[in-house]
Amino acid sequence: MVPLKESYLQILACPMCKSHLIQKGDTLYCADCNNSYPIEDGIPNLLPKKVSTEFSDSMNLWNKRYSSEGPELDEPYQNSYIIDNLKHINRFWASDRKGFFLEAGCGTANVSRFFSREGRRVVGIDFSMNALKKAKAAFNNERLDFLFVCCDIRNLPFRNDVFEFIYAGGSIEHFEDTKSSVAEFRRTLKPGGKLTALVPVISLSMLTYGMLYGNLPAVPGFFNIAKFVHHRLLKGKFAIYGYEKSFTVGQITNIFENGGLNNIETGYYDSYYEIKMFKSEFLKNICKKLLKHRLFWPMIYVNGEK
Numbered sequence: 001m002v003p004l005k006e007s008y009l010q011i012l013a014c015p016m017c018k019s020h021l022i023q024k025g026d027t028l029y030c031a032d033c034n035n036s037y038p039i040e041d042g043i044p045n046l047l048p049k050k051v052s053t054e055f056s057d058s059m060n061l062w063n064k065r066y067s068s069e070g071p072e073l074d075e076p077y078q079n080s081y082i083i084d085n086l087k088h089i090n091r092f093w094a095s096d097r098k099g100f101f102l103e104a105g106c107g108t109a110n111v112s113r114f115f116s117r118e119g120r121r122v123v124g125i126d127f128s129m130n131a132l133k134k135a136k137a138a139f140n141n142e143r144l145d146f147l148f149v150c151c152d153i154r155n156l157p158f159r160n161d162v163f164e165f166i167y168a169g170g171s172i173e174h175f176e177d178t179k180s181s182v183a184e185f186r187r188t189l190k191p192g193g194k195l196t197a198l199v200p201v202i203s204l205s206m207l208t209y210g211m212l213y214g215n216l217p218a219v220p221g222f223f224n225i226a227k228f229v230h231h232r233l234l235k236g237k238f239a240i241y242g243y244e245k246s247f248t249v250g251q252i253t254n255i256f257e258n259g260g261l262n263n264i265e266t267g268y269y270d271s272y273y274e275i276k277m278f279k280s281e282f283l284k285n286i287c288k289k290l291l292k293h294r295l296f297w298p299m300i301y302v303n304g305e306k
């Protein structure tokens with residue numbers, strides 16, 4: 001058993017009642033509601049005891065993707081994607097960076113790894129324990145400091161007012177209930193803290209290409225049909241990222257506003273997008289140019305402040 005650092009124990013909370021947790025061996029206990037949670041391989045598992053089928057289906061899918069037999073993590077396109085993530089965060093994370101940085105839906109925590117190298121205090125969360133184990137191995141290799149927590153993004157196991165900056169790159173769209181995750185981000189942000197999320201936006205790309213891979217555009221009526229086809233009829237066979245929806249700019253802005261965030265800002269997320277549809281470089285380049293046009297935008301960023 002390895003004791004969690006005191007500074008980490010202080011920010012963790014029971015996901016059920018949000019009280020402090022106490023570590024005894026490889027278990028975290030909540031003195032208030034008597035729930036206990038295991039620490040697996042140094043990673044607190046604060047997932048709810050019971051999860052919906054939809055949640056466990058997605059979780060299993062991502063655990064499979066991150067299993068040791070699964071595809072290797074550092075596919076070449078991911079490097080460009082991570083560099084763009086860092087550029088984006090650096091644009092908006094303007095404070096002295098002494099507080100905690102949360103990477104929500106961190107996977108193997110590639111973004112956090114860069115910030116940890118700079119000496120920032122990083123926390124990575126994901127519902128895939130396999131992803132977090134890979135992240136941990138990579139951090140240990142470089143002797144970097146970290147806290148990884150396996151949990152549900154809609155019910156964060158952290159105290160109030162903890163994070164200086166939250167980065168949710170491609171995570172909140174994987175749950176039907178987007179409002180709860182945004183509300184939880186607000187609760188756990190420090191006053192003045194910032195949040196940036198990257199989400200798929202409803203556009204011609206999403207309505208064609210995205211939908212082939214299981215994206216569900218949040219258009220009333222149409223959404224339920226797409227969900228039925230992908231998750232009932234096809235049993236998620238083509239939904240390579242599990243459950244995933246796309247929003248209009250108005251919808252996601254409303255969710256942020258209703259979640260109590262201030263200074264909301266949205267815009268095209270200019271990044272490297274992998275084009276799998278064509279082999280020809282010529283066609284790939286045309287696609288890349290088209291993606292910058294509003295009609296074809298694949299993703300947008302949404303920022304908010306507490």
Ligand SMILES: [Zn+2]
Pocket residue numbers: 014015016017018019030031032033034035
């Ligand atoms: Zn509790």
